[in-house]
Amino acid sequence: MRFTVNGSPRDVDPARSPTLLAALRDQLGITGPKLSCDHGECGACTVRLDGELVYACLSLTAACEGTQVQTVEGLANGNALHPLQESFITHDAAQCGFCTPGQLLAAATLLEQKPHPTDDEIRAAMSGNLCRCGTYPKIIAAIRAVADGAGGAP
Ligand code: FES
Numbered sequence: 471m472r473f474t475v476n477g478s479p480r481d482v483d484p485a486r487s488p489t490l491l492a493a494l495r496d497q498l499g500i501t502g503p504k505l506s507c508d509h510g511e512c513g514a515c516t517v518r519l520d521g522e523l524v525y526a527c528l529s530l531t532a533a534c535e536g537t538q539v540q541t542v543e544g545l546a547n548g549n550a551l552h553p554l555q556e557s558f559i560t561h562d563a564a565q566c567g568f569c570t571p572g573q574l575l576a577a578a579t580l581l582e583q584k585p586h587p588t589d590d591e592i593r594a595a596m597s598g599n600l601c602r603c604g605t606y607p608k609i610i611a612a613i614r615a616v617a618d619g620a621g622g623a624p
């Protein structure tokens with residue numbers, strides 16, 4: 471079966487990888503989405519499926535035929551990082567970085583839907599992405615800076 475990943479058509483065998491997360495990581499070598507809880511609690515596996523945030527560990531590969539999948543690898547524009555990626559770097563918003571791909575996709579989706587969110591709206595939008603390192607204040611600050619037009623500046 472075939473779907474599009476970050477703009478490129480890709481073929482996978484759903485029998486080998488029942489979940490989208492496994493298909494991306496094990497068959498396509500796309501390792502931005504992380505395997506952590508594997509049952510829809512942490513958000514480390516977050517990708518966008520036809521523009522909607524989903525947990526790839528809960529998404530069936532067989533149901534993704536013909537869809538558009540975006541992972542964190544598709545967030546930058548060529549060599550130019552997405553403003554949120556720049557801002558996460560300048561605000562030191564990652565420690566181990568395991569949650570960061572999912573955090574970035576959730577934040578990008580928020581700002582596309584609501585370019586000037588309140589802090590409460592940022593917290594609500596990011597509530598599906600846990601960070602075991604506890605970098606939440608810096609994640610909020612990084613998103614806040616982009617929303618306020620400060621780009622990557624701390
Ligand atoms: S690995 Fe999918 S939600 Fe935790």
Ligand code: FES
Nearest residue numbers: 565569601602603
């Ligand atoms: S930076 Fe380590 S889990 Fe978030």
